[in-house]
Each structure stands twice: as structure tokens, then as C-alpha cells.
Amino acid sequence: VSEGKAGPALGRWWCELAWLGGEDATADVLLEAGADGSFSRVEPGVQRDAAGDAVALFGLALPGLVSAHSHAFHRALRAWTQRDGGSFWTWRQRMYDLAGRLDPDRYWQLASAAFAELALAGVTTVGEFLYLHRDRDGRPYAGDPFGDAVVEAAASAGVRLTLLDACYLAGGVNHPLDEVQRRFGDGDAEAWAARVGGRADGPLLRVGGAIHSVRAVPPAQAEVVAAWAGGRGAPLHAHVSEQPAENEDCLAAYGRTPTGVLADIGALGPGFTAVHATHLTADDVALLGGSGSAVCLCPTTERDLADGIGPAAALRRAGSPLSLGSDSHAVVDLFEEARAVELDERLASGARGTHAPADLLAAATAGGAQALGWPGGGRLAVGAPADLCVVDLRRPQLAGTVSAGGANAAAAAVFAADASTVIDVVVAGRPVVAGGRHVLGDVGALLAGAVAAVWEG
Ligand SMILES: [Zn+2]
Numbered sequence: 001v002s003e004g005k006a007g008p009a010l011g012r013w014w015c016e017l018a019w020l021g022g023e024d025a026t027a028d029v030l031l032e033a034g035a036d037g038s039f040s041r042v043e044p045g046v047q048r049d050a051a052g053d054a055v056a057l058f059g060l061a062l063p064g065l066v067s068a069h070s071h072a073f074h075r076a077l078r079a080w081t082q083r084d085g086g087s088f089w090t091w092r093q094r095m096y097d098l099a100g101r102l103d104p105d106r107y108w109q110l111a112s113a114a115f116a117e118l119a120l121a122g123v124t125t126v127g128e129f130l131y132l133h134r135d136r137d138g139r140p141y142a143g144d145p146f147g148d149a150v151v152e153a154a155a156s157a158g159v160r161l162t163l164l165d166a167c168y169l170a171g172g173v174n175h176p177l178d179e180v181q182r183r184f185g186d187g188d189a190e191a192w193a194a195r196v197g198g199r200a201d202g203p204l205l206r207v208g209g210a211i212h213s214v215r216a217v218p219p220a221q222a223e224v225v226a227a228w229a230g231g232r233g234a235p236l237h238a239h240v241s242e243q244p245a246e247n248e249d250c251l252a253a254y255g256r257t258p259t260g261v262l263a264d265i266g267a268l269g270p271g272f273t274a275v276h277a278t279h280l281t282a283d284d285v286a287l288l289g290g291s292g293s294a295v296c297l298c299p300t301t302e303r304d305l306a307d308g309i310g311p312a313a314a315l316r317r318a319g320s321p322l323s324l325g326s327d328s329h330a331v332v333d334l335f336e337e338a339r340a341v342e343l344d345e346r347l348a349s350g351a352r353g354t355h356a357p358a359d360l361l362a363a364a365t366a367g368g369a370q371a372l373g374w375p376g377g378g379r380l381a382v383g384a385p386a387d388l389c390v391v392d393l394r395r396p397q398l399a400g401t402v403s404a405g406g407a408n409a410a411a412a413a414v415f416a417a418d419a420s421t422v423i424d425v426v427v428a429g430r431p432v433v434a435g436g437r438h439v440l441g442d443v444g445a446l447l448a449g450a451v452a453a454v455w456e457g
Contacts, residue, residue: 112156
């Protein structure tokens with residue numbers, strides 16, 4: 001039981017069941033958000049009758065889910081890359097076709113709808129890893145309209161955002177940018193830092209940096225990005241060893257694995273998140289874990305792109321906190337991402353239960369908040385951002401999975417819930433989804449319009 005300082009409440013909710021950590025949920029929890037948008041009161045054992053004017057939330061309340069790795073525009077590829085086989089690299093060509101068609105307005109339209117889909121799925125915080133920066137001819141814009149588009153899209157969809165602005169300078173190890181990739185460039189890391197440095201954090205916005213990958217940023221330039229993030233205390237992310245070919249090219253050029261290169265330039269540490277971390281050596285796992293670097297797994301994208309299964313359990317044991325990302329948005333369901341970490345591990349290892357349900361749910365919430373520069377977030381706790389989602393336990397998918405007193409709630413959320421069971425979502429104390437309806441209205445129509453505009457426009 002804890003209670004913050006008194007003051008006008010922005011919102012009050014009575015939760016039939018709320019997950020406060022551990023394997024079980026707690027019954028009859030009163031939540032209150034202060035005017036600053038963080039929880040000012042989290043009090044179990046308050047009967048509904050005693051909760052006064054609090055909004056009653058029936059079902060299982062969870063901290064808001066966090067997608068720590070998103071490329072919003074990839075949403076336009078869903079189901080359009082499934083017929084012709086191929087590999088990660090042929091998929092990437094299709095993605096480049098799409099990237100070539102975008103402008104800041106279309107990015108805004110797609111991101112606004114994609115973020116609304118994420119919100120409907122219970123996601124309250126998104127880490128958008130943005131690598132489009134220039135116009136179709138590779139010329140810099142005045143200002144940063146793609147970044148502006150993402151920030152405005154998150155605001156319109158009602159989600160908390162960490163803008164992970166990606167430095168992308170090369171088309172591969174020792175390869176120049178090609179015709180499409182010119183849109184991703186900044187010239188050099190100093191120009192990248194000058195562009196990104198113009199954007200300030202806000203109440204629902206964190207600005208972070210990203211090294212797209214060792215393929216796309218030479219070590220000396222990556223060092224500048226890492227130093228920028230370190231100096232600012234901003235989160236730093238990088239795609240790491242998603243595909244074997246990246247490791248081969250990196251080893252041939254630098255005599256080090258991608259993780260080794262990132263360690264050499266001082267990128268690793270608690271502020272760093274390795275995205276994917278699929279094809280790692282034992283030394284890579286030790287470097288990441290030993291430095292306290294975080295790892296963001298994107299299992300539904302990794303299976304879609306035939307990336308492989310990363311060593312999630314070994315990373316966690318070595319000391320790397322885990323987070324989850326919906327990445328390409330081939331699937332938007334953080335519950336599916338969470339259970340996939342364990343289920344993939346079962347297929348690879350022949351053992352069940354390497355990851356406890358509560359740990360998987362923590363990866364989908366607090367782990368993501370930490371990776372995106374919202375420390376202490378992703379929890380129903382006093383002082384944490386007042387972000388939550390509620391799953392409807394009356395749905396057939398969830399019936400019988402949680403006791404009336406809340407026993408087994410983490411396992412039910414991870415192994416039985418899906419995005420469609422989310423009925424209420426609150427961000428910074430304000431409702432974004434109520435009764436299964438997003439404040440923007442018909443999100444399906446918004447998505448259909450945004451996808452059609454980019455392919456047919
Ligand atoms: Zn990615």
C-alpha cells in the first residue's frame with residue numbers, strides 16, 4: 001500500500017484485478033493519477049463501493065504495454081510480402097520500394113494509424129526507430145519533417161513516444177548508399193547529431209539515438225553517435241546481428257563481431273539496447289550481459305523474416321534486461337511477442353518454462369520502458385507514468401485462466417490474452433481506448449486509407 005502526496009487527481013480507477021508484479025494479480029485496487037500524469041496512489045483492498053467516483057475497470061489491469069522497436073511505415077507491407085518466398089534481403093527490397101514512395105505526410109498518416117492500432121492492442125509507449133531523413137533525391141529538408149511526422153502521429157494516436165533517430169551512412173560495410181538509401185543518410189554523424197540535437201524531450205516524448213547497424217554506420221561514425229547519446233543520457237539502440245551475413249561482412253572488414261565493434265567504440269552499457277541480437281557468439285552474450293546492455297527481441301518479425309531464434313535465456317542470465325518490439329508490424333500483439341520468446345526457446349531447447357510468465361510480462365512493460373528512457377515506467381506503482389491497459393477476462397480466449405482472486409494472472413496475460421482482448425487503455429492518466437474504441441474512431445479505416453495512399457497515391 002502506498003499513497004503519494006495529496007493534490008487534484010487527473011483520474012481515478014477502481015480495478016477488479018490489477019497486476020502489480022509476480023505471477024498473480026491483486027483484487028480491488030484503487031489507482032489515482034496526479035496532474036503530472038503519473039500514479040499518485042496505488043492501493044489494494046479498496047472495495048468498489050468505497051472507491052467513490054473512480055471509473056470501474058472490470059477485467060485484468062496491466063501496466064501499459066511497450067513496443068520498444070517499431071518502424072511504423074512497415075505496416076503497409078503486412079500480407080504483401082508473403083507470396084513469393086525469398087529471404088530477409090528480398091523482403092528488404094520490397095521495403096525499400098515502399099520507403100521510396102514516402103513523404104512526411106504519408107509517414108504521418110501511416111504512423112498515426114499504426115500507432116492507433118498499437119494503442120488498441122494495449123501499447124502505451126512506442127520506440128520508433130526512424131531512418132528516413134531526406135527527400136526522394138537524397139537532399140536534406142529544412143528542419144526534420146519525418147521526425148516531426150512521427151512526433152505528431154504519436155500525439156494524435158495518444159501514445160507515449162521515444163523517437164530513436166537512426167544514423168544511417170552506408171549501404172553496407174564499405175558500400176555507399178544506393179538510390180533509395182540516400183533518403184536515410186545525413187552525410188556524417190556530426191550532421192546527424194546536429195539535426196537530432198534540435199529536438200527537445202517533452203512530457204510524452206523522449207529523444208534517443210540509434211546506430212542503424214554496423215552495416216550502415218562505420219565504427220568511427222558510430223562512436224560519435226554513441227558519445228552523443230552518452231553525453232545526453234539518451235537511450236541508444238542498434239540493430240545487432242539480425243542476419244548471419246551481417247556478422248560475416250563485419251568480421252571480414254573489422255575482425256570483430258557487430259557486438260565486438262559496438263563494445264570497442266563504447267556503445268555498450270545500461271543505456272544501450274541491442275535490437276534482435278539473434279546470431280551471437282558466447283563472447284557477444286558475455287559482452288552484452290556484463291555491460292548491463294539491454295536486448296529488444298522482436299519474435300514475430302524475426303520469424304516473419306526467417307532471421308532465427310536469439311539466445312534470450314542466455315542473455316537474461318548474463319545480465320541483459322529484455323524488452324519486446326513489434327518492429328515490422330506484421331503482427332501487432334505484444335502478448336504474442338511475449339509468449340513467442342518462451343515458445344521459440346521451447347522449440348530450440350526441448351525444455352519448457354525457461355522464462356517465467358511474470359518475467360515475460362515484465363519484458364512487455366517495465367523492460368520496454370527502461371529501454372526507451374522512461375525508468376520506473378511500465379509498472380502500476382506510485383511515481384510511474386499513469387499508463388495502463390485492461391484485458392477482458394470474460395472473452396472466450398481468457399475464460400477460466402485466472403481465479404476470481406487473481407491467481408495465475410501473468411500466465412493468463414502472456415499465454416491466453418491477445419491484442420483483441422484489450423478493452424481500455426490509459427496514457428498519462430487520460431483514456432485513449434474505452435470499451436474497445438480508440439479516441440480516433442475507426443482505426444481500420446484509417447489504416448486502410450493510409451496504406452492505399454502510399455501504394456496507390
Ligand atoms: Zn528494425
